[in-house]
Amino acid sequence: MKITVTVNGERHRLDVEPRRTLVDALRDDLGLTGTHVGCEHGVCGACTVLVDGEPVRACLMLAVQADGASVATVEGLAGDDGTLHPLQEAFSRCHGLQCGACTPGMLMTAVHLLDTDPDPGRETIRAEMSGNICRCTGYTGIVDAVAEAARRRVTSETS
Amino acid sequence: MKCPPFDYHRATSVADAVDALQAAGDEGKILAGGQSLVPVLALRLARPAVLVDVNRIPGLAGLERRDGVLHAGALVRHLALADQRQHPLAAEAARWIGHTAIRSRGTLAGSLAHADPAAELPAVLRACDGAVQVAGPSGTRRLRADELFVGALQSALADTEMITGVELPVPDAWGFAEFARRHGDFAVVSVAAARFGERVRIVVGGVAGVPHLVDAGDLATVDGDVSDDRVTLLAAAAADDVDPASDLHGSAGYRRALTEQMTLRALADLAGHLRPVREPA
Numbered sequence A: 001m002k003i004t005v006t007v008n009g010e011r012h013r014l015d016v017e018p019r020r021t022l023v024d025a026l027r028d029d030l031g032l033t034g035t036h037v038g039c040e041h042g043v044c045g046a047c048t049v050l051v052d053g054e055p056v057r058a059c060l061m062l063a064v065q066a067d068g069a070s071v072a073t074v075e076g077l078a079g080d081d082g083t084l085h086p087l088q089e090a091f092s093r094c095h096g097l098q099c100g101a102c103t104p105g106m107l108m109t110a111v112h113l114l115d116t117d118p119d120p121g122r123e124t125i126r127a128e129m130s131g132n133i134c135r136c137t138g139y140t141g142i143v144d145a146v147a148e149a150a151r152r153r154v155t156s157e158t159s
Numbered sequence B: 001m002k003c004p005p006f007d008y009h010r011a012t013s014v015a016d017a018v019d020a021l022q023a024a025g026d027e028g029k030i031l032a033g034g035q036s037l038v039p040v041l042a043l044r045l046a047r048p049a050v051l052v053d054v055n056r057i058p059g060l061a062g063l064e065r066r067d068g069v070l071h072a073g074a075l076v077r078h079l080a081l082a083d084q085r086q087h088p089l090a091a092e093a094a095r096w097i098g099h100t101a102i103r104s105r106g107t108l109a110g111s112l113a114h115a116d117p118a119a120e121l122p123a124v125l126r127a128c129d130g131a132v133q134v135a136g137p138s139g140t141r142r143l144r145a146d147e148l149f150v151g152a153l154q155s156a157l158a159d160t161e162m163i164t165g166v167e168l169p170v171p172d173a174w175g176f177a178e179f180a181r182r183h184g185d186f187a188v189v190s191v192a193a194a195r196f197g198e199r200v201r202i203v204v205g206g207v208a209g210v211p212h213l214v215d216a217g218d219l220a221t222v223d224g225d226v227s228d229d230r231v232t233l234l235a236a237a238a239a240d241d242v243d244p245a246s247d248l249h250g251s252a253g254y255r256r257a258l259t260e261q262m263t264l265r266a267l268a269d270l271a272g273h274l275r276p277v278r279e280p281a
């Protein structure tokens, strides 16, 4: 089936089987392997992307369902010159990643969290990030990173 | 794993969806939020020949409170249900479903049709004595919560039928409590309590194939009395009335103890929650 999807601002035309999930279309048809795939049934959060601004599990959405939609993935976070997104920088600084398998999903979840709640407390950060599983970090570095990115953003906006 | 192959039909209207389901015989399945169906396909627990995608049918995402009843469209997402203030019990229960990325896609009708015995919204539908509007090849019908849920993951809907809308009466006071192993997991035990006039309806999720409506006899007629003594008696009655099975997540005795504790919490919650006098926007 023929579909059109905009990914990180760029329009793509694709011909996909109906059973192809959005995450497989991103990775295998578009070569955007930044979005990771873990469990393929909605539990781990590694595949989380934003579709029309809302976080979704890309393994639970069919590519044909994203026809006409706008998708944001981890590849769109850094600037064209390679400057890291403030959340990416914070993850790096706070040891919010080790192997990196969960990181794209963590980042996209955090992007949406800070878009909807610019100044979340640690409890909110924990609750909102709890749908994403990490086997390495023990989570503390991840929570620190999101809290730091939020703090820097609030400070830079008020100064 | 990857989903088995299927044909895909993007329905443009309710009639078009019903036609497509009928054309598929018993080989068709409605695809709504996909938060339960796609895992089922990925794990190859089902192999429907056709998926009928209802997400783009216009007019099915409305929320309107009329005469003390919230009328919600089939496609109301869990996030929207959690955000509205017209039915506070439904809003509270929706916040307990999975995570934001699940709630952004999952739908009210999808959760009811899926009929998971540990799911929050089926318990709320039953606690509020709500109903669903159903469209099928021979017209429309209305199913009350008591009729809709038949067993674990089993509803009274035919393969060719679609839920189009949901009626949720707004209780005069409400309470909700849940115990799950981790934030966002399905409940081990959840309790939804709704008071309509003098009667309290207590529904327990996770202890039977369908959300269990507690038979508390005369105790359930509270007549304004939600004192600590009455609450203690009702919680004990709830624990007495359930007959849970043991599984990986807890023994029957553990679930019974949780039923008592969650009922205590839900009723404490109920005592503090009165229906808004004004119908909020």
Ligand SMILES: Cc1cc2nc3c(=O)[nH]c(=O)nc-3n(C[C@H](O)[C@H](O)[C@H](O)COP(=O)(O)OP(=O)(O)OC[C@H]3O[C@@H](n4cnc5c(N)ncnc54)[C@H](O)[C@@H]3O)c2cc1C
Binding pocket: A041, A042, A043, B029, B030, B031, B032, B033, B034, B035, B036, B037, B038, B039, B054, B074, B096, B097, B098, B099, B102, B105, B106, B107, B108, B109, B110, B111, B113, B114, B116, B118, B119, B120, B121, B157, B161, B162, B163, B164, B184, B185, B186, B187
């Ligand atoms: C990680 C994870 C955690 C979750 N946690 C919870 C939780 O804590 N509590 C909870 O309740 N749920 C939970 N869910 C499930 C979620 O609530 C689903 O959204 C819901 O069960 C199904 O809704 P859906 O719109 O996604 O339906 P789909 O998955 O699209 O469909 C589910 C079933 O309902 C049928 N169906 C859908 N719409 C209709 C309709 N209008 N008429 C007739 N039949 C229809 C489909 O054919 C299918 O059989 C979780 C899911 C995931 C992946």
Ligand code: FES
Binding pocket: A036, A037, A038, A039, A040, A041, A042, A043, A044, A045, A046, A047, A048, A057, A058, A059, A060
């Ligand atoms: S791969 Fe999608 S949630 Fe695990």
Ligand code: FES
Binding pocket: A096, A097, A098, A099, A100, A101, A102, A103, A133, A134, A135, A136, A137
């Ligand atoms: S960094 Fe390895 S899974 Fe999170």
